[in-house]
Amino acid sequence: MSDFSAPESAPIPDDRAADTAPEASRRSRPKGEPRFPDGPAPDPAGSHHERRIRSFQPRRSRVTTSQAEYLQRLWPKWGLDIDGLRRLDLDEMFDGLPVVLEIGFGMGEATAQMAGDDPATGILAVDVHTPGMGNLLGLADRNGLTNIRVANGDAIILLREMLRPQSLDGLRVYFPDPWPKKRHHKRRLIQPEFLTLAAPSLKPGALVHCATDWEPYAEQMLEVLTAHPGYENTQEDGGYAPRPAHRPLTRFEGQGLDKGHVVHDLLFRRTG
Numbered sequence: 001m002s003d004f005s006a007p008e009s010a011p012i013p014d015d016r017a018a019d020t021a022p023e024a025s026r027r028s029r030p031k032g033e034p035r036f037p038d039g040p041a042p043d044p045a046g047s048h049h050e051r052r053i054r055s056f057q058p059r060r061s062r063v064t065t066s067q068a069e070y071l072q073r074l075w076p077k078w079g080l081d082i083d084g085l086r087r088l089d090l091d092e093m094f095d096g097l098p099v100v101l102e103i104g105f106g107m108g109e110a111t112a113q114m115a116g117d118d119p120a121t122g123i124l125a126v127d128v129h130t131p132g133m134g135n136l137l138g139l140a141d142r143n144g145l146t147n148i149r150v151a152n153g154d155a156i157i158l159l160r161e162m163l164r165p166q167s168l169d170g171l172r173v174y175f176p177d178p179w180p181k182k183r184h185h186k187r188r189l190i191q192p193e194f195l196t197l198a199a200p201s202l203k204p205g206a207l208v209h210c211a212t213d214w215e216p217y218a219e220q221m222l223e224v225l226t227a228h229p230g231y232e233n234t235q236e237d238g239g240y241a242p243r244p245a246h247r248p249l250t251r252f253e254g255q256g257l258d259k260g261h262v263v264h265d266l267l268f269r270r271t272g
Contacts, residue, residue, distance in 0.1 A: 039071035040133055040152035044081035067134025074137040075150075082126070082153030084161040090168075093149060094122035100170035101163075101201075102126065103155045103189070108136025110174065113248045115145045121169070126151040126158060156197065163201040170207045171198060174247065178214035190221045192228060199230040202270040207234075210266045211247065213256045218264035231268040241267040 063071070071079075080088070090099045099122040105111040111125050125148060127133060133150050140148045151158060179187045190210060202208070208231060212218050218240070225231050226238065235241050243249070243265050253263055 039075040040079060040130060041081045041083075044083045044153040045157050063131050063134060066138060067131050070138040070141060071130070071134040074141060075133075078137060078140065078148065079133065079150045079152065082151055082155070082158045082162065084157045086162060087164055088162050088167075090122070090124070090164070093124075094147065097122040097147060098169035099124055099167065100172060101155075101158075101168050102172040102174075104173065104176055105132060105136060107132045108139055110248045110250050111136055111148065112139035112143060112145060114246060115140070115148045116143055118246065119145075119147055122147045122149070124149050124151060126153070126155045128153065156194070159197050159201055165200050166203045168201050168206055169203055170209065171202060172209050172247075174209075174211045175213065175252070176210075176217075178212065178217040180214065180216070185220075188217065188220065190217075190224060192224050195224065195228045195230065199270065199272075204270055204272050206270040208266075208268045208270065209244070209247070211243070211263060213253065213261045213263045215262065215264075218266070221264075221266050225266060225268045230271055232271050234267040234269055240264045 093099075097120060102111055102123055102125045105125045105127050106129070108125070111123060115121075115123050125136060127150075130152075133152060136148065136150055139145070173189060176189050177187075179185060198208075208225070210221050210225075212221065222240065226233060233239075243263065244267065247265070256263065
């Protein structure tokens, strides 16, 4: 799982079982022609910004025929590339709804369920997994969800270059890649530097919600969030929170619970 990857949720079906695009069709695309001319760019920020250690690992997997169709048809309406070259007007994009940023949504099932359960909140969902983007657009289309926008690329660039101050009402990071090897811990997303970067885009009182089933990463999350002056724990005991009702119990999470995994939720509030 990548750092921009969330687990699947059971209630809303997806189309991952659909037939994949025919091999002949893939071979017929001329060399150098974009895979999805009207869809997400393969490297939206390009060389505009410095290369750095990334907290995500893009996953390469086949896009189904239906996912490709949703990308082509709906990307111009509900998608955006994180190119770092413009400021986003979230009020205009979401028709004045409060907006929560979700970093990593996997195949989008949990995101679609949360959007359906709370249509009064907009979700700006960021990932780098093309099949997941197509799947989430399809879920939104089939379920009449107009409060989702899908962003393709690096969330760091989005936060640093493209969001206006105090434009977000919340931040969600569910089941990010734990990067378990010690030499890879620097790739973990939830670090003091990331929290400092995210803080200006969050309104005072905005809720930061993280969840993980990797115990050492949960401990790190709790440590860095507690130590950061821009955030305060919503739990009086200073510890982990019960899973809130708005976060769906996913198949991935259920399988982990069956194996004895412990899932930790962290709910912190933006101060100031």
